[in-house]
Amino acid sequence: MTQIQPTPPGRATLKDIARAVGVDVSTVSKVLNDGVISVRESTRQAIIDEAARVNYRPHALARNLRTQRTGALGILLPDLTNPVYAATVRGAMRQAELAGYVMLVAEVADERTSAAAYLKLVSERRIDGLIIAVTAESKEMIDAIQGSPVPHVFVNRRSTVGRSVTVDDQASGRLAARTLIEAGHKRLAFIGSSPELDTSQRRRAGFVEACEAAGLPPVVAAVGPVSRRGGFDALNRLLSEPTHPTGVFAFNMLVGIGAAAAARVRGVRVPQDLSIVTLDGDDAIFTSPPLTAIATPLGEMGARAVVELDAMIHGREPQDVVIDIPPQLIVRESVGPPPPEA
Amino acid sequence: MTQIQPTPPGRATLKDIARAVGVDVSTVSKVLNDGVISVRESTRQAIIDEAARVNYRPHALARNLRTQRTGALGILLPDLTNPVYAATVRGAMRQAELAGYVMLVAEVADERTSAAAYLKLVSERRIDGLIIAVTAESKEMIDAIQGSPVPHVFVNRRSTVGRSVTVDDQASGRLAARTLIEAGHKRLAFIGSSPELDTSQRRRAGFVEACEAAGLPPVVAAVGPVSRRGGFDALNRLLSEPTHPTGVFAFNMLVGIGAAAAARVRGVRVPQDLSIVTLDGDDAIFTSPPLTAIATPLGEMGARAVVELDAMIHGREPQDVVIDIPPQLIVRESVGPPPPEA
DNA sequence: CTGAAAGCGCTAACAT
DNA sequence: ATGTTAGCGCTTTCAG
Numbered sequence: 001m002t003q004i005q006p007t008p009p010g011r012a013t014l015k016d017i018a019r020a021v022g023v024d025v026s027t028v029s030k031v032l033n034d035g036v037i038s039v040r041e042s043t044r045q046a047i048i049d050e051a052a053r054v055n056y057r058p059h060a061l062a063r064n065l066r067t068q069r070t071g072a073l074g075i076l077l078p079d080l081t082n083p084v085y086a087a088t089v090r091g092a093m094r095q096a097e098l099a100g101y102v103m104l105v106a107e108v109a110d111e112r113t114s115a116a117a118y119l120k121l122v123s124e125r126r127i128d129g130l131i132i133a134v135t136a137e138s139k140e141m142i143d144a145i146q147g148s149p150v151p152h153v154f155v156n157r158r159s160t161v162g163r164s165v166t167v168d169d170q171a172s173g174r175l176a177a178r179t180l181i182e183a184g185h186k187r188l189a190f191i192g193s194s195p196e197l198d199t200s201q202r203r204r205a206g207f208v209e210a211c212e213a214a215g216l217p218p219v220v221a222a223v224g225p226v227s228r229r230g231g232f233d234a235l236n237r238l239l240s241e242p243t244h245p246t247g248v249f250a251f252n253m254l255v256g257i258g259a260a261a262a263a264r265v266r267g268v269r270v271p272q273d274l275s276i277v278t279l280d281g282d283d284a285i286f287t288s289p290p291l292t293a294i295a296t297p298l299g300e301m302g303a304r305a306v307v308e309l310d311a312m313i314h315g316r317e318p319q320d321v322v323i324d325i326p327p328q329l330i331v332r333e334s335v336g337p338p339p340p341e342a
Numbered sequence: 343m344t345q346i347q348p349t350p351p352g353r354a355t356l357k358d359i360a361r362a363v364g365v366d367v368s369t370v371s372k373v374l375n376d377g378v379i380s381v382r383e384s385t386r387q388a389i390i391d392e393a394a395r396v397n398y399r400p401h402a403l404a405r406n407l408r409t410q411r412t413g414a415l416g417i418l419l420p421d422l423t424n425p426v427y428a429a430t431v432r433g434a435m436r437q438a439e440l441a442g443y444v445m446l447v448a449e450v451a452d453e454r455t456s457a458a459a460y461l462k463l464v465s466e467r468r469i470d471g472l473i474i475a476v477t478a479e480s481k482e483m484i485d486a487i488q489g490s491p492v493p494h495v496f497v498n499r500r501s502t503v504g505r506s507v508t509v510d511d512q513a514s515g516r517l518a519a520r521t522l523i524e525a526g527h528k529r530l531a532f533i534g535s536s537p538e539l540d541t542s543q544r545r546r547a548g549f550v551e552a553c554e555a556a557g558l559p560p561v562v563a564a565v566g567p568v569s570r571r572g573g574f575d576a577l578n579r580l581l582s583e584p585t586h587p588t589g590v591f592a593f594n595m596l597v598g599i600g601a602a603a604a605a606r607v608r609g610v611r612v613p614q615d616l617s618i619v620t621l622d623g624d625d626a627i628f629t630s631p632p633l634t635a636i637a638t639p640l641g642e643m644g645a646r647a648v649v650e651l652d653a654m655i656h657g658r659e660p661q662d663v664v665i666d667i668p669p670q671l672i673v674r675e676s677v678g679p680p681p682p683e684a
Numbered sequence: 685c686t687g688a689a690a691g692c693g694c695t696a697a698c699a700t
Numbered sequence: 701a702t703g704t705t706a707g708c709g710c711t712t713t714c715a716g
Contacts, residue, residue, distance in 0.1 A: 026687065060468050061407045063710055066691080081425050090422050102446055120444065287629070287630065368703065403693080
């Protein structure tokens with residue numbers, strides 16, 4: 001009489017199987033890990049059958065302790081409710097699953113908590129590798145990262161203390177500027193972040209470069225927190241100046257949405273009075289008006305970060321990667337010619 | 343000469359400390375775990391000093407294998423880029439950190455992958471408890487959950503196979519209806535989800551109840567996927583009927599945003615031609631117009647789920663909890679009187 | 685082709 | 701007040 005109730009998964013151990021089949025646990029281990037040829041077919045079958053019968057699952061912890069690998073990856077990010085990070089995490093998680101990892105997510109508010117979360121994950125040896133989606137330029141953080149034996153890769157950020165996966169942000173900046181310039185705008189502005197965000201600096205550099213190439217005066221670069229609120233406030237400041245820009249490039253979707261809200265509140269019509277180009281895409285289609293944006297392959301970056309991490313974990317040489325999808329303009333309704341009087 | 347380089351954290355073991363101080367590892371373990379009084383002050387100090395010097399961190403895996411607890415919680419959710427889930431996860435993660443857990447997150451596309459992810463986390467024994475933010479009514483999933491020894495709690499969902507943390511969704515539905523009714527609307531609609539989402543059913547029930555209490559005809563209940571696209575399509579269908587509703591209650595923010603976009607595309611002005619009430623809040627302030635919404639304490643639900651899970655893990659009796667923050671209306675700009683001809 | 689033995693780093697009875 | 705012992709479940713030489 002075999003048991004009628006299905007055995008709950010994950011409760012049987014190698015020892016149980018070994019006892020049932022009448023072999024040693026090491027034999028069971030070999031068979032189940034599939035690596036070894038030198039097992040008689042009949043015992044192999046018996047073991048496999050019994051394992052199936054009791055619904056055997058390896059105990060991850062025990063295996064990990066032995067192999068010194070956890071099968072887990074970590075990701076450090078500043079804000080889960082920010083769709084930019086959510087999309088990145090999603091891409092990373094999908095790839096992680098393909099590569100057989102589970103994903104530990106830590107949301108960190110600032111550099112202090114970053115370092116703490118980092119230490120918790122890394123020094124307790126909970127993960128095999130770490131994706132860093134926060135800016136990590138505090139001394140505390142740099143020290144922690146540099147002293148660490150755990151592979152790590154920055155995503156959508158560059159850093160002196162590690163490899164990174166990014167896109168060609170300068171090209172995005174140039175494309176944004178050219179889009180506005182071709183629509184006829186002469187007074188352009190970039191709404192970016194505070195200086196420590198290297199990604200923003202590169203987009204700005206590309207933007208400025210294209211402006212100068214077109215012989216346009218130096219652009220105003222409003223700066224603030226990267227958030228809807230930040231975009232809202234920044235555009236508000238910009239619009240309160242006497243001759244304000246007629247075309248703005250918003251660092252990312254959140255900033256763009258905030259900017260659009262500010263325009264609306266001030267009675268500035270988009271795109272009749274003001275054109276907006278933003279970045280990162282998908283969500284911007286449901287704003288009003290839908291925002292013209294430059295697609296950023298966030299998910300690909302996350303996925304690629306996992307690929308690199310996996311390579312490092314397997315001892316391969318890490319390298320910086322710049323995803324070579326050229327920036328692509330998604331034309332929607334927030335860009336038009338400048339208003340006549342401008 | 344002590345070492346000049348800071349010792350990398352997490353590399354020293356109990357054995358190293360024991361050897362350096364000249365005691366047994368078990369003594370070190372006792373001291374560092376703080377539970378025991380019976381240790382001479384001088385040795386205690388020596389141990390603590392040495393531990394600090396080598397920057398000792400316990401090896402989570404080894405400890406876990408021994409104690410049979412992982413110090414990790416899992417969460418299963420359908421869509422990270424959905425701000426509703428992002429907010430829930432965030433609340434859960436904050437509370438998890440306070441309670442000393444790390445958080446494993448798994449995004450699952452459907453019931454099939456749910457079951458697989460579930461099994462991966464649970465049967466490999468990677469987590470002490472699981473938060474379930476997906477609807478889990480497939481036989482596959484129910485079987486997996488029921489046979490499982492791992493505590494689990496549903497969040498923002500109810501289920502026959504486990505405890506849950508929810509809010510009073512019927513009250514939210516009633517409040518939404520009353521808001522519209524008090525503004526003068528007579529033709530109301532609820533845009534909800536397909537029937538398997540119990541949360542949607544409760545909101546709908548409350549909505550219908552309040553309509554009937556006001557003597558209003560049975561409401562149309564559009565149904566579709568819970569997403570911007572779903573809200574968009576649903577309102578589109580609604581508006582293409584000859585006498586369409588003048589006030590709609592959207593199941594959540596995403597649906598509300600999609601509905602607003604659909605109105606805009608059809609040239610239906612909000613709130614002059616159509617009033618919209620939605621749920622879940624924060625993001626809705628940056629839409630155009632800002633959407634009047636009923637606040638839903640997503641973060642609290644996530645946090646409370648962790649509290650309940652922690653209780654279960656420590657052997658306390660689980661219970662269903664309904665967060666007793668009454669639904670609160672956030673008045674913005676998407677509700678007004680019905681158009682005159684209606 | 686299979687088994688015995690050792691050990692990953694830690695904790696917890698139980699001795700002394 | 702401290703050490704001894706045993707073992708969590710697994711993998712991995714090394715012998716037979």
